[in-house]
Amino acid sequence: MKDNRLDYSSIIGLFLILFILTIFTYFNVNNNQEKKETIYISKKIIPSKKKKNNFFSLENNVLKLKISCIGGMISEVFLKKYKAYNNSFSSHSRDLYLVKNSSLEYNISFSKKKKKGININTNTLIFKPFSITNLKKIRIIVMRAKNPYGEGFLDFIYTIKKNQYDVGFYVRTKNFHSFNKSVFLNLEQKVFSLEKDRDWENSYTQVYYSTGSSPKPKKVKYLSEKNIENKGIPDINWIAHKQQFFSFIFIPEEILRNVFIRSENFSSGYFLKKIQFYTKIKNSKKNKEFYFSFRFYFGPLDFNSLKEYQSGFENIIPFGWGFLKWINKYFFLIIFQFLEKTNLNYGVIIILMTIVVKFILYPITYKQYKLSAIMKLIRPEIEEINKKYSNGSKDALKKQRAMMELYHKVGINPMSGCISTLFQIPIFYSLFKFFPTIINLRGKSFLWVEDLTSYDSILEFPFFIPFYGNHVSLLTLLYSLALLVYTRISNSENKDISKKETNSIPNMNFILYLTPIIMLLFINSYASALSLYYFTSNIINIGFLFFIKKFILDEQKILMKIQDKKLKKHSHWRTMIKKIINKKITESKT
Structure with missing residues (x-):
């Protein structure tokens, strides 16, 4: 179970997002x-000019x-x-x-x-x-x-x-x-x-x-x-x-x-x-x-x-296809229309909308971070299993069983991280269809943004850059920088990894830090409301990381719970063994 400062659920989620963005771009290329x-369309008879x-x-x-x-x-x-x-x-x-x-x-x-x-x-x-x-x-x-x-x-x-x-x-x-x-x-x-x-x-x-x-x-x-x-x-x-x-x-x-x-x-x-x-x-x-x-x-x-x-x-x-349409019509649209009654600037409404959505999804964010913290704490046990069963395919089944026993002992399910990531992907993608279709945002300004349903531009180029466009969108740039900071902070949580481990998957860091650049290329020409939403979302994610780490998630308590579960598990087996031995002794005497 080796990684390079990144758990497998994040890797899977990253590749799924990149795959969906690639498909989305393909279908939007002329x-x-x-x-x-x-x-047959019948020809019109043009009226006489006289x-x-x-x-x-x-x-x-x-x-x-x-x-x-x-x-x-x-x-x-x-x-x-x-x-x-x-x-x-x-x-x-x-x-x-x-x-x-x-x-x-x-x-x-x-x-x-x-x-x-x-x-x-x-x-x-x-x-x-x-x-x-x-x-x-x-x-x-x-x-x-x-x-x-x-x-x-x-x-x-x-x-x-x-x-x-x-x-x-x-x-x-x-x-x-x-x-x-x-x-x-x-x-x-x-x-x-x-x-x-x-x-x-x-x-x-x-x-x-x-x-x-x-x-x-x-x-x-x-x-x-x-x-x-x-x-x-x-x-x-x-x-x-x-x-x-x-x-x-x-x-x-x-x-x-x-x-x-x-x-x-x-x-x-x-x-x-x-x-x-x-x-x-x-x-x-x-x-x-x-x-x-x-x-x-x-x-x-x-x-x-x-x-x-x-x-x-x-x-x-x-609003999109299939369940994406339902997410936009019965989730985002309802939240947007409710906040619209405040009569605030539409840029402020989008920021408030982001905050509301992030708090609704907070349990998923907390669960993902907790899973990542526990995976870091049980890394020594994982390494012991990797060393014990290092004989390739011959020990693969035994290694898998040992890993599952370890996860069961500490009370986690690694697949829950993948499920949480998969749950958030439709929400991530549905916003691509939501903001460019809301007529109430049309022509509405916010700070330097002229129209929230179109891109904001602080610099125009006399030429066209493939995938990027002929302009620089400041909100998209801010979003990419915020995503880079969030990636750096979340990745730095796993610093206690040996050099041998870092050499095992040498390209993971490159792929991870390439994501902000890819997003910069993908959404530079999209609605500025989308970039504003994602920028605010990443700022909130950074705040969540510090808040969860400092005030909610106590790693020492988690470690003590893990040790308690192990002791209870061992004591349970010892008790069972003693009962079996005592039963055999009594049977032999009779």
């Missing part, structure tokens, strides 16, 4: 391979929409309570538009039943406001276009309620009987970049959609955030074009059948992605007018607000 599968376009507004306390006369589409969506990142001022100070300059286009096409080649596409029609209604709780605008092939008309009806981010959209026809056989919906959005780090933001921008219907449970799935992807989906409840902190969600009243979706990345420019979907809409009423209703959600990815819709929208927030 992969530009394109899939061979293709789908047509004069007018716009009409529809707004509430949180949204302002502009509706175009050409095509009757929403041409602009302005979020009143949020700001986009402004590179000129290095802050979130620019007006935030989720839709602008035709970045969102949608149209409905109607085909003639008998005459082929005659169709109506709504983006070639001129819509005029037929009625505008402003009530206390709801505002309604009806945009009407005439049938270009005769009598009749087509209405686009938009409704918006007070303090809500969703918009009602209704389509109805009058005297369109001959066009109602084949009706197609085509939608395309070019997603704007709104945050500081375009590459980081792009990794969080992707298509989510919900499938399945009652009584079966609905499932939320997604397309690749890195690759060009085309997919045909048999049924869809809703489709979300999700960004890092905001989303456009298309919500039909009825399930859409046979939907074709395409997602394509932009490597540069003003847009992050182009997302398209295309589907055929069936009119349930034969030989009657067409009527279909949708809802559009233009708003923030706020967990509680999305959950109120009871449609699974909150599942598009990328």
Whole structure:
């Protein structure tokens, strides 16, 4: 049981963390391979430039929409309570538009039943406001276009309620009987970049959609955030074009059948992605007018607000996979929201959150330190067993039995250290997904940090360093230094090791002190809130070490308990031997 100033549970935990970080980095590296599968997206008919376009507004306390006369589409969506990142001022100070300059286009096409080649596409029609209604709780605008092939008309009806981010959209026809056989919906959005780090933001921008219907449970799935992807989906409840902190969600009243979706990345420019979907809409009423209703959600990815819709929208927030999602949703998020009620600076809230989590996990920390202290105290016994059974594989089983007897005598289980380390790994990794997705941290400053959901930078490089980036994050640097100090202090607890032992595993110290450098490379471009949390966590760990050693864990008492257990064990065997001998003597006399 030889080591080099490090117990086996720490070594196992270190390698597990490095393995997980390596896998995590692999899946976050941009992969530009394109899939061979293709789908059909109908081409849009661009309106003539000669047509004069007018716009009409529809707004509430949180949204302002502009509706175009050409095509009757929403041409602009302005979020009143949020700001986009402004590179000129290095802050979130620019007006935030989720839709602008035709970045969102949608149209409905109607085909003639008998005459082929005659169709109506709504983006070639001129819509005029037929009625505008402003009530206390709801505002309604009806945009009407005439049938270009005769009598009749087509209405686009938009409704918006007070303090809500969703918009009602209704389509109805009058005297369109001959066009109602084949009706197609085509939608395309070019997603704007709104945050500081375009590459980081792009990794969080992707298509989510919900499938399945009652009584079966609905499932939320997604397309690749890195690759060009085309997919045909048999049924869809809703489709979300999700960004890092905001989303456009298309919500039909009825399930859409046979939907074709395409997602394509932009490597540069003003847009992050182009997302398209295309589907055929069936009119349930034969030989009657067409009527279909949708809802559009233009708003923030706020967990509680999305959950109120009871449609699974909150599942598009990328809290991680499997049990990591549960840790973030039902552990970290609850603690964060509770501390948020204090109305303190969000940097202070993260520090308080770290303190709360560390005290919750204190029993595990104490158990690990106690195990390490006991392992150090029984080192002489371990060395005796190693010398006694030094004949390689022949004595391996006897050596293992002797070790287990020793552990049993002193009342410890070495595997408990590994279990404790394994328990903390999911908590360690879940934070990588937690801080970059909390919209309440977006744009919030702390000391020199401009935005807690992005990296803090004290120095910019004119070049890019692989894995590290083109900047120096001070919080990440402080975290790495704190981790180095903690590693040094915890490692110095095992100084009483002979030179022969140190030569047995010569690379353990190198691997141990390499960890802070690896972490410096891994999280330099991550959310500064993550670095703040880990920096605070390591400062608390250092405090715990001194506190446990000076006031809680008395090594002399532990050593006395170990000796008492040994004496009791020996006296127990002596008593048993005496009883056996006495029993044999009495039996021989009789």
